[in-house]
Amino acid sequence: MSRSHQYIMLVTSLPHLGKMFTRKEVPISEFRLKQRLSMLQPEHLRLLRELVEVTAWAGVARYNRDSEVLRRAREVIVDLKDYPDLQHLVGARMETRTVIAALRRRREDQDTAGDIENWGFGRWCGRIAKHWSDPGLGLGNFMPWVAEAHRLMQSGEHIAMERLSLTQIFRQLDHYGMLHEFDFEAVAIYVLRWVIVERWSRYSEDAARERLQLLVTAALGGPSELDGMAADEPPPGQGLFADVSPALQGTIS
Amino acid sequence: MNEFIIVLGWFGLYAPVALGAIGSSWGCTLAGSAAIGAMLDSDGGYGRFVGVSLMPSSQVIYGIVIMFTLQRPDIDAANGAALFGIGVLSGVTMFFTGIRQGEVLASAINASKAKPEIFGISLAPAAVLEGFSVFALVFALVLAGSIPA
Structure with missing residues (x-):
């Protein structure tokens, strides 16, 4: 099967994920998604695994230091040289x-x-360092949501913070998803969106409170650099996302 | 020189069929792949997906009609160039619209799978492309009447 036909068939076989926060459960199970992704070529499966690894919590959780995560992200970016988006x-x-x-x-x-x-990571590091005391980290003109994130974080509204960060990530995916319909990028973006929807579908306030308590306990015991780096992700083993990415990685490895 | 024009004439005579067939097969493959994929994700309505995926097959039919219209008892220096021009350009039109129709049908199938209520309206771009094919067909028929026998 040629590449264009392969991706047309694969993309149309994937159910619409809908808008963020509107679904109680994912429209396609992990098992079915694995089956559909088996249509991908081995090289694309490898790239997709790397992409999920570096963007999902379960992937970065294996690293003990932020510098390792950054190095891995840079490696993945180099590997994705044929896919600039x-x-x-x-x-x-x-x-x-x-x-x-x-x-x-x-x-x-x-x-x-x-x-x-x-x-x-990225182009804002200098600006963040320079405007450290600014609620919006000097990014108000580029990322208006940062000031809101600051407010939510200061007031301890962690669920709202989680929702805000996921919304921003979903918008990023939507932006690039608009540029691709039937190609590898479209499939990769679909999987990344699925991971988020699946994670949100597992979300519950009780679990979030329990997770927050664990985070606080861990922080008092000495926060690792990774905690700060992956603050927008839940820790592993809390049932929100823990068994999604490893299973998916197993699928595409 | 005359032999070359006669060759061009034969080339133009068969071009609508050949290019139309390529365009149709390409378009049907694209739309058909989308239909098959959609069937994996649907519990019903398979017929309409497969049905619309066959829409690009009309281009080869138009090509056949153009070929018969251009056909002359003798292809010579007097009509060879006209047959070439009309045949090749109408064939290219069928080729291009067939492929593009397949692409928009794949998009229509994908979109209507998520929102079944837009199935009808999502076919509008494909229908417009069909209209362009018909334009090429009709005016090829009109001009064919001016070509010397």
Whole structure:
């Protein structure tokens, strides 16, 4: 099957995911999604696995240091050289994580950005360091949601914060998804959206509170750099996303 | 020189069929792939997906009609160039509209799978492309009447 026909068939076989936060459950099970993704070529399966690994919590959770996550993200971006929109997507995702990590660090009374080159990614690092005391981290003109994220984080509205960050990520995916209909990028963006929808479908306030308590406990015991870097993701083993990505990686490996 | 024009004439005579067939097969493959994929994700309505995926097959039919209209008892220097011009250009039209129709039908199938209520209106772009094919057909028939026998 030629590539264009392969992707037309694969994309049309995937159900519409709908708008963010509108579904209680994913429209396609992980098992079915695995089956459909088996239509992909081995090289594309490998790239998709890398993409999910570097953008999903379960993927980055295996790394102990932010610098390792950054290195892995840069490697994935190089591997995606034939797919510039996916490169931009990974970059945008990492930049979003950097912003949220900065907000968390500031909430933890960190006075300066410190060695932001070791925990931050992308074009905003210098600006964040320069405008550390600004609620919007100096990004108000580029990312208006940062000030709102700051407010939510300061007021302890973690569920709303989670919702806001997922909304921004979903918008990034929507933006690049508009540019692709029947190609590898379209499939990759679909899978990334599926991961988010699946994660949100597992979300519950009780679990979130329990997770927050664990986070606080972990932070008091010595926050790792990774905690700050992946602050927009839930920790593994909390049932929100824990068994999604590993299973998916198993599928596409 | 005359032999070359006669060759062009034969080339133009068969071009609508050949190019139309390529366009139709390409378009039907694109739309058909979408229909098959949609069937994996649907519990019903298979017939309409397959039905619309066959829409690009009209281009080869138009090509056949144009070929018969252009056909002359003798192809010579007097009509060879006209047969070439009309045949090749109408064939290219069928080729292009067939492929593009397949692409918009694939999009229509994909979109109407998510929102079944837009199935009808989503076929409008494909219908417009069909109209362009018909334009090429009709005016090829009109001009064919001016070609010397």
